[in-house]
Amino acid sequence: MDARRFEELDPPARLLLGSGPSNAEPRVLRAMASPLIGQFDPAFTRIMDEVSALSRLVLRTDNLASFPVSGSSRAGLEAAVASLVQPGDRVVVGNYGRFGDLFCEIAGRYGAEVESIDAEWGRIVEPEQVVASLRRRAAKVVAIVHADTSTGVLQPLAEIGRACREHDALLVVDAVLSLGGVEVSTDEWQLDVCVAGLQKCLGGPSGMAPLTYNQRASAAMRARAAPPRTNYLDLLQLEQYWGPDRLNHHTAPTSMVYALREALRIVCEEGLERRWERHRRASDALRAGLAALGLQLFGDPRHRVPMITLVNVPWGVDEAAVRAKLLDDFGIEIMAAFGPLNGRVWRIGLMGYNARVDNVLAVLSGLGQVLRAQGVQVPTEAAAPAALESYRGAGDRMPEPGIEARTA
Numbered sequence: 520m521d522a523r524r525f526e527e528l529d530p531p532a533r534l535l536l537g538s539g540p541s542n543a544e545p546r547v548l549r550a551m552a553s554p555l556i557g558q559f560d561p562a563f564t565r566i567m568d569e570v571s572a573l574s575r576l577v578l579r580t581d582n583l584a585s586f587p588v589s590g591s592s593r594a595g596l597e598a599a600v601a602s603l604v605q606p607g608d609r610v611v612v613g614n615y616g617r618f619g620d621l622f623c624e625i626a627g628r629y630g631a632e633v634e635s636i637d638a639e640w641g642r643i644v645e646p647e648q649v650v651a652s653l654r655r656r657a658a659k660v661v662a663i664v665h666a667d668t669s670t671g672v673l674q675p676l677a678e679i680g681r682a683c684r685e686h687d688a689l690l691v692v693d694a695v696l697s698l699g700g701v702e703v704s705t706d707e708w709q710l711d712v713c714v715a716g717l718q719k720c721l722g723g724p725s726g727m728a729p730l731t732y733n734q735r736a737s738a739a740m741r742a743r744a745a746p747p748r749t750n751y752l753d754l755l756q757l758e759q760y761w762g763p764d765r766l767n768h769h770t771a772p773t774s775m776v777y778a779l780r781e782a783l784r785i786v787c788e789e790g791l792e793r794r795w796e797r798h799r800r801a802s803d804a805l806r807a808g809l810a811a812l813g814l815q816l817f818g819d820p821r822h823r824v825p826m827i828t829l830v831n832v833p834w835g836v837d838e839a840a841v842r843a844k845l846l847d848d849f850g851i852e853i854m855a856a857f858g859p860l861n862g863r864v865w866r867i868g869l870m871g872y873n874a875r876v877d878n879v880l881a882v883l884s885g886l887g888q889v890l891r892a893q894g895v896q897v898p899t900e901a902a903a904p905a906a907l908e909s910y911r912g913a914g915d916r917m918p919e920p921g922i923e924a925r926t927a
């Protein structure tokens with residue numbers, strides 16, 4: 520085979536407004552180009568300690584066990600389940616979308632007896648349903664997604680956290696979409712394990728899953744009769760690798776550790792509250808523009824998450840053709856939907872670095888033009904003014920930057 524057939528890598532420039540990955544912060548990409556050093560070089564172990572300290576600030580926790588799993592977010596979720604669940608353990612999953620199904624699948628693979636408490640897509644799981652299940656029968660673990668990317672719904676957690684303490688269950692939360700975009704208060708909400716991802720509102724590429732767990736979770740992992748049937752995802756071993764013991768586990772993906780450190784540093788510099796408000800402001804502007812185009816949003820309006828907006832596909836429109844045209848003509852990626860919503864909604868993400876008004880204007884313009892080309896008479900000229908009016912009107916709500924950086 521002639522290797523000259525393969526040209527130099529040159530992927531197209533895209534604006535990634537789907538369900539993740541989102542475009543990475545330029546500073547994160549620059550950090551990734553820093554020189555490699557050995558994993559036990561004191562300069563690198565210091566960087567690892569800094570990643571843990573920054574993770575605590577962003578996850579709002581004092582947990583010592585705060586470090587990333589090397590892998591995509593699903594690796595972090597699987598590590599949490601695999602490290603806690605033994606065959607026969609009862610696991611209750613609050614399930615209101617695609618990623619609740621993922622919790623059920625992973626827990627089932629590790630031998631759990633799974634009860635899935637299902638809510639219709641577009642709605643939350645009512646906390647009382649979880650409480651009632653725990654009252655009926657004890658469970659070792661309750662697993663729930665904080666913000667499900669498949670439905671755009673934000674699940675309230677504090678009440679479920681209280682119930683888990685009362686009934687001696689461990690609460691495992693998927694904060695993959697939510698961390699960096701809306702409040703995630705691990706300690707205050709009594710989350711025993713909280714798992715996130717880098718490629719959405721933290722502004723990096725996929726490949727690191729920052730997580731944290733408390734003493735209750737750690738005690739449950741230590742009390743197991745046998746170690747989990749995974750070595751790579753064994754959290755107690757990973758804790759020993761990231762902690763002062765420096766157990767020789769896997770070879771940390773150096774450039775990804777740099778990426779995570781820089782991403783977390785940027786979040787702290789900006790300040791969590793300011794960042795949440797930026798996401799809210801950008802999504803309000805997008806939603807104002809979509810309304811001006813005459814498009815309807817999917818999901819319970821009381822529980823919509825800002826970072827992803829689900830838009831009903833107008834009747835008679837070929838949803839896949841619209842996405843393809845947006846990508847080809849405008850270089851903008853938006854997403855189709857899973858399961859029962861497939862073909863019925865588009866998903867438009869404004870996450871991390873991309874939660875900005877210029878991106879809102881770009882996608883509104885692209886979508887308006889493409890819909891017109893499909894014969895839908897949308898008032899394209901109304902979208903940008905509506906978005907800008909919403910955006911400017913919200914300008915004085917912005918909190919001060921960088922509270923976390925000052926407390927570090």
Ligand SMILES: Cc1ncc(COP(=O)(O)O)c(C=O)c1O
Nearest residue numbers: 591592593618667668695696716
């Ligand atoms: C809420 C949620 N959880 C988990 C995942 C799985 O993450 P990954 O694809 O990084 O493994 C995703 C991915 O989109 C997600 O949106």
